[in-house]
Amino acid sequence: MKLFSSIKQTFNRIVAWQKSPVIPPENTREETVCMNCGETFAANFCPRCGQNRKTERLSIKKAFRLFLDTWGLSMHGLLYTIWHLFARPGYMIKDYLDGHRQPYFPPFKTLLVVGTAYAITFALAGGFSEKAIQDQKEHNELVKKSIQEANKKEGTAKAQSRDEKVKETASETAVKDIKLITEFSEKYNEWRKHNMVIEQMLMHIVFAFIVWRLFRKAPRRPGTNLAENIIAQVYICAQLGVIGIGVIIYEALTLPYPTGGISWELSFVTFAYNYKQLFGYSIWRTLWKTFLSYIIFMALTILLVGFLVLLVGIHTGVNAAMT
């Protein structure tokens, strides 16, 4: 019993820490003369020009920081934000949305840096190795073969229809449709290989839209607007990127080459963990709403694909009617 209560106490202490926003350091009472503008003040930063009270001589460490600054990278801010994204993600995002902006690395920048780190890790771990490229080629060959086969079938169907002097049969149109869909999916795959970031962004914006509707009456943060949901999504995306780097490293150690993919179970747990802290529904309610978000997202994707297939079908139908 004693052990149980002490575990509970520790747990409560951790949750209390997770919930509390980061408190910035107190202002110093010491008077300083600004090295830039000459203003005398007693604060951490100059109230007139904003320069840090502690402006020290340049050192190698400082020079390296200036070098990183070129890309708007402050290592401290970035690592600090990633740490919070794992230790208290939903609460950190809530803090950011509620106006505690200063302590954290901005969302899109975080995503950009993590995305770059992910791509570099993927390349270094052999994601583009000969074996990986060979397997990809074989896969492409298979797709091509199925297109050629569809072409062949179309050819015979045409010859038949010419013999019988009838209009294109339904099966011929269907073969044409399949060919177009295969070609479309091949083109799409080609496109997404080069535009993975755009694809991911679009997917996450759609997901943010669903979450915006489903979690709008959240007890901890009611009325979170669409923009806030998108920013939350960007931070979660960065989190998934860091998890993805872990997956790549694990795969590189156990597989011939990494795929870098995150299973839907893992992403589901990540999302639910974030939403539990950000929106404050009960655990079961959070799991249910996250699950519902996934289902709606899948339904929307199927609808979109169905719509494209329908367009393709109309296109072939009109073509068949015209010839």
Ligand SMILES: [Zn+2]
């Ligand atoms: Zn100053």
